Amino acid sequence: MIKLEDVTKIYPDGTKAVDDVTLEIEKGEFCVLLGPSGCGKTTSLKMINRLISLSQGKIYVDGRDVYQMDVNQLRRSMGYAIQEIGLFPHMTVEQNVTTVPRLLGWSKARCRERTAELLDLVGLSPPETFMRRFPNELSGGQKQRVGVARCLGADPPILLMDEPFGAIDPITRERLQDEFLRIQDEIRKTIAFVTHDIHEAVKMGDTIALMRDGILVQHAPPAEMLAHPKDSFVEDFVGSDRALKALQLMRVRDVMDETPPKVRIDESLETARGRMQELGVNFLAVVNEDERFEGWVNRRVLRRSGEQVKDVMMRYTVTGRRDTPVNEALSLMLGSAIGNLGVVDRRDKLIGVVTFRSLSEAIQASYSEDEDPDEAHAERETAA
């Protein structure tokens, strides 16, 4: 947990970069610091790990005043990724990634193991190849992945990230964002993440802390900020197409059925038909003995001849993840034979199903949350 209390920073030349900011980031919260260039995001972030000193106020990490802690210990307990990446060019990827672990005196074997794990996590595989490389043997996107891996190095509970995806092309960036969300889903860190990109903020953050001229204007979950902007600055900054963004904002996890009707691959067709009857549905998701997603059966294929489900089932063609945006899920579903979307985790285990019905229900629910029905109506028309 990170807490800024009446924090002000005045640089020696008199610039008031941060002006009386009070901000609380809960444990496990992904907080995005957002705002136009020069509004004090980087300054705020660097005050947390004491790279920049405070002029006034206090900062607490897990209830302890950061100035009461040993500065190097404090920094080693939080991952730090700077905008310029700043990989050490004379060190291999492995040495870069294990910077903090080595400072903490981890054994060689443990460092190696950790490197493999992290490179795998950020999608640099096979790790054995990448860990021996030097930064000048990596592409820009790969460098940023290493930067993210390095910041996760010693598995710190807190991450401070300053535009960690800033330096890369939009496509790779999008992919890194998706991967990072997936990682965060598993590791649940407390994160302060700087960006000046509203789309990134909306996509990534559990909350957004919007700043202007050193002042914290609003700190709220993206949906709330979109629905109830505190003033015209927030409204202008987050944009006018709120309904559209709200749609993008929703994730598969918000709309999926987490206990979908399913059948095991080695069960008989008889059993499958019986289950569909019983549950009153017209499809079943097929999984194997490890709960891995295999495909679908519906009434039509169950009429074919065969003994077990696997003899007749349709193999899946597309799947979604928990954090796939709903608009993307929709287009995937339109392209799939069955019109449903299986949601799987990293190990291809089936964790839910999105159907057109669950989707439209969720979207409707989100509209009715809006207090002003006229406005919601108007927006639906703009969005359409």
Next chain:
Amino acid sequence: MLFETWRYIGNNWAYIGRLTVEHLQIIAVANGSAVFFGVLIGIFVSGRGRERLAQLVMYLASIMITIPSLALYGFLMGILSALGLRSIGFLPVVIALTLYGLLPIIRNTYTAITEVDPAMIEAGRGMGMSELQILWKVKLPLAVPVIMAGLRQAVVMNIGIAAIGAYIGAGGLGQLIFRGIANWRPHLIVTGAIFVSLLSIAADLLLGRVEWLATPKGIRTRGRA
């Protein structure tokens, strides 16, 4: 004369070899000390808030290089004898060459360290490296090739200057030259000149190779030298 030189070399292998070793000893000790003090001074003046000091130190070091070596030997002899130390031979020459060698080494150390990408230093600091760890694990490894280039310059320059040290009895290949002048035996002068040049060229090649080897793999730009 060429023939004479050739014959002289053929007949005096052992002697020339001994002078070469003497010459190398002077160079090794002088440049070893120059690296030691030069790197320390370079690191010191590259510290935060010492820009003015750095300018001053490098200014002094560059003035030092403009003092003719004979004059410098003269000063040093005076100082050393006042201190009751041996004022001719090895010691004053080594001290003079150390002073000459300082400039390229201080300058290169300073430049290399102050030009390390600030992003890297901030990353190191932000991850909890102490200032000493940043110096040792980030700045110095990155500076080593540049420092080595400075050393190479210093050595090549000093091999020539060291020859003049024979004038005050330090030995080395300069002896051939001075004997040649004193007794008007041109082939001695030529022999001395040839060996001093060869030594410079060899040192340059060798140190170029060492420079490459000392460059951390990740920042080597050209292929195997």
